[in-house]
Amino acid sequence: MDEDALVPGVAPYDGPAGGWGALRAVAVAIKDQMGASADTRALLRMNQPDGFDCPGCAWPDPRHTSSFEFCENGAKAVTWEATPKRVDPDFFATHSVSDLWQWTDHRLEDAGRLTHPLRYDPATDHYVPIGWDEAMARIGKGLNALDHADQAEFYCSGRASNEAAFLYQLFARAFGTNNFPDCSNMCHEATSVGLAKSIGLGKGSVTLEDFDQADAIFCIGHNPGTNHPRMLSTLAAAARRGVPIIVANPLRERGLERFKSPQHPTEMLTPKATRLASAYHQVKVGGDLPMLRGIMKALLAADAQDLAAGGPGLLDRAFIAEHTVGIEALRAEIDVQDWEALEQGSGLSRAAMESMAQVYATARNVIICYGMGITQHRHGTQNVQQIANLLLMRGNFGRPGAGICPLRGHSNVQGDRTVGITELPKEDMLARLDARFGIASPRKPGHSAVEALAAMASGDARALIALGGNLAVAMPDPQLCFPAFRKLDLAVHILTKFNRSCLLPARETIVLPCLGRTELDVQASGPQWVTVEDSMSMVHASRGRLKPAAEGLKSEPAIVAAMARATLGDGGIDWEGLVADYDRIRDAIEAVFPDFRDFNDRVRVPGGFRLTVGPAQRQWPTPDGKAHFLTAGDGGAHVPEDRLMLATIRSHDQYNTTIYGLNDRYRGITGRRDILFMNAADMARLGIAHGDRVDVVAAPDRVLAGQTAIHHDIAPGSVAAYYPEANGLLPLDGHDRQSGTPAYKTIPVLIRPAA
CATH class of the missing domain: 3.40.228.10 (Dimethylsulfoxide Reductase, domain 2)
Structure with a gap:
């Protein structure tokens, strides 16, 4: 299209997916994030039986791996994590929270890896370093100050390992809640x-x-x-x-x-x-x-x-x-x-x-x-x-x-659920958990992600522990969600990199840096490894080998166990013993989840093992033992005649809320994200020219302003804009009533000239 050249950063992409463009992008990612002296051997260990699982998607590994089992975006994920860039105490002494709020999401995470535990100081509007022991003491004090356990929300990102997720759900249930808002609530x-x-x-x-x-x-x-x-x-x-x-x-x-x-x-x-x-x-x-x-x-x-x-x-x-x-x-x-x-x-x-x-x-x-x-x-x-x-x-x-x-997203979002990260636990699982650890797990259903944010907004939830992720940015309705974060008494973020959720401080806000998937994890019994489940129910080992980004970084299991000890005391659970040797965590998983029988033996076989998938054997674990044809009723998207239907989309330089760069190569976008993709006939009907600045309106108080409308090969009646920038168009209440999944991909909108 000739007129594409008239819009800066917009041009046709005629090549295939992959190809030389992918190789160039990998080279750029290595150079930009890891520098000329990059240890690229990490890429050769990705998705290998003796290596680490890709921090990105959950596509399974072939049984007979080649020397290269990574893709362009997997390489970006690794270089993003293995970067030598650091955000240390000097960085936070230089930059206030108000200053960092003006940074883009890309710039925030591009600044580098976290190196020290941090505490927000409201008197100076800066994050200041804090010792691990003091951080844990403050977390324990904050949780124990709640009126009841259901005032706490325990968010889990899909990048957490099975071992970390299992300890996390054990901690929360021993504390007394099933509140597990999870990234799965937002996708599958x-x-x-x-x-x-x-x-x-x-x-x-x-x-x-x-x-x-x-x-x-x-x-x-x-x-x-x-x-x-x-x-x-x-x-x-x-x-x-x-x-x-x-x-x-x-x-x-x-x-x-x-x-x-x-x-x-x-x-x-x-x-x-x-x-x-x-x-x-x-x-x-x-x-x-x-x-x-x-x-x-x-x-x-x-x-x-x-x-x-x-x-x-x-x-x-x-x-x-x-x-x-x-x-x-x-x-x-x-x-x-x-x-x-x-x-x-x-x-x-x-x-x-x-x-x-x-x-x-x-x-x-x-x-x-x-x-x-x-x-x-x-x-x-x-x-x-x-x-x-x-x-x-x-x-x-x-x-x-x-x-x-x-097709799942995060590499262990499915595994987290398998080992207990769910707001709707089954009784048999809770009974086995209680018997194994001598606790009394709550039976009351907990909060999903949408329910957790609603509770935070209303004041019914007063504390948030976030095991990874960027929850405030990932959720719809920042108009409601951002103030909800600021109303909390306690917020704890366990991260490899700083992100915007950390810039919404509660009365007490603590950021804990953790080891990444690529890094060596040494505990009392020696080097450890973790396990993950891919989107096809294969469970396999993941072994990090790189030197940690900073001295004193702790693993996610170690951080969870330390928080549990600070909050619950010993309580009959040997938290230190579990973390000293992750085999003990896997033995506990096996005791609570029978499908993990002989866990430590089977997962040591290269490639791991597959969990039971009844429908693959024509066995249907439904109440009546049958598969069910189900009607849909009056389901479907109902669009007013004067509206288009908007879907939020990710760019090629993006993984969930992580923005690796400002390009979207396969869609022909370079150096920008303020793009509204439109059908040419819709644009002509509305009197919008290619390159016009427009506002996208979902409601009078829900406007995505200043977008550049471009012709794109998209179905008539449909438009697309980037996630998470367009999340403000969707209210928190805009979700599937059966599952609670936010309707990021069906938002009725009007398009008008930019104000």
Whole structure:
């Protein structure tokens, strides 16, 4: 588009995903963060059996690893953590909190690694160094000053290891609360809730090897080129053997179109790239449910036609009869769907949805992958369940090459939940925890992330312990969330790098620096290692080897244990003994979670082991032992006629709230983040020219001001803006009622000239 050149920092990107651009980006990340003397050996140990797990995405490692098992964004994550840049006491003596508030999120984290425990001094508006013992004493005093345990919120980031997460949930439950706002609440809680009701397990059912045997792969609502780049090699291998890859996504993403592997020299030296999507359907933002209903409606019609012609039909009736309940109710709901309404709701033609159904019906083994483009809606749970319905119709569970594949973000967000980070614990788990440690765990349900922020805003919650993350920035509604942080009596942030949440001081605010995933962790019994669970339920070891960023840094398990001792005293739990040898933590995990049987032995096998995934064996851990077809009711995105539907998106130089840089290479954006991606026809209809400055309005008091509107290949009726900058458009109450997942990807907005 010629006019792209008229907008600074906006130009077409014509290359494939990966390729030389990825290699250059890795080189720049190493140079910018680690310097000329960079120890790049860390990258060679990433995702290797004797190395550390990537701090980024949760895509699984192949059983036979190569010398290079990292992607561009994984390299950025490692260099971001292994940087020699430091924020030490001199840094905080120079910069006040008011000064740092003016910095961008990128600049805050780019300043470097934390080196000392810190305490906010309101008299000077500076963070000042504090000793570890004093920090723990203040934390214990603050927690014990609460009227009751439910006034504390224990937030957990998905980067915490299984060992740290297990100790953390033990600490909170011994203290007396199930308040576990978690990063999973903001991304895949719709999966945890939706699939649990559908197939009995809130996780995916496939393995990496299943992709080698799939006859068709559907990719819905995700962008692997940016959010899980190692998946591209898997998709490329499938595409090269002729497997149709059907994409449904509002934006055309290069990581779903073409890929050139930067780790294969012969491919890099040829002009060709592997074509990924065999069909690309640009579903309207929020239109996934009508699309899925349309696919099922077309499948049911084709099934009836085949039966009428004397054929066996297209549904797997034997599977449905033996393993499922509820198909008649679903069929009745689908039958009354009007094609015109489905077309309008999805933004796709009937022919497009019928073509998707035809590919699905023709393939014997089908995998459906999805990301937050499915879950982060007011109807996210229904979206997930309709994907499961579609797979159940043809028995695409429990056989090689078939199943459901939720694409998780953080490398252990799934594992944290597995070892007890949940606000809704099951009684049998609590009983085993109590028996193992001699405590009386609370039975009252705790707070999710949305509920925790609401409690903080109302004053019902007075303390926050944050094990990693950047909660204030990650949540919607900063207009409500930021003041809520400042109302707390106690806030504790356990981090490798300083971030904006630390700039919202409570009456007592303490920042504790911790070891990173890449660093050597030495305890009383010697060097330690931790475990993580990937998005396909594989549990494996992660061993950091780099020298810690500063002398005296503590590991997350050690910090959690120290806080527990300072708060609870000994209380019959040998916190020091558990931390002295992480094998003891793993023995405790095994005692509380039987699926971790022989944990220490099995995880020492290279590659680790897989947890039990019942649906992969056609075993359904639901109350009646059956998989359930579930109706969606009146779910779906309802957009007023004068509004467009906005989705928040991440840039290519970003991982969740961490901004590595200001570029978004595959979308053609350089050096800026003030971009509103719009459909050209919508812009023409609204009288907006490419490059115009506009305000995005969700409500009179919810405005994202001064965005640059650009033509982009996005579905009509849809717009996109960067996360977390656009979070203020979404109220805290704007979430899926079943799962509590914030609706970051269905925000009705008006676009007007910038004020």
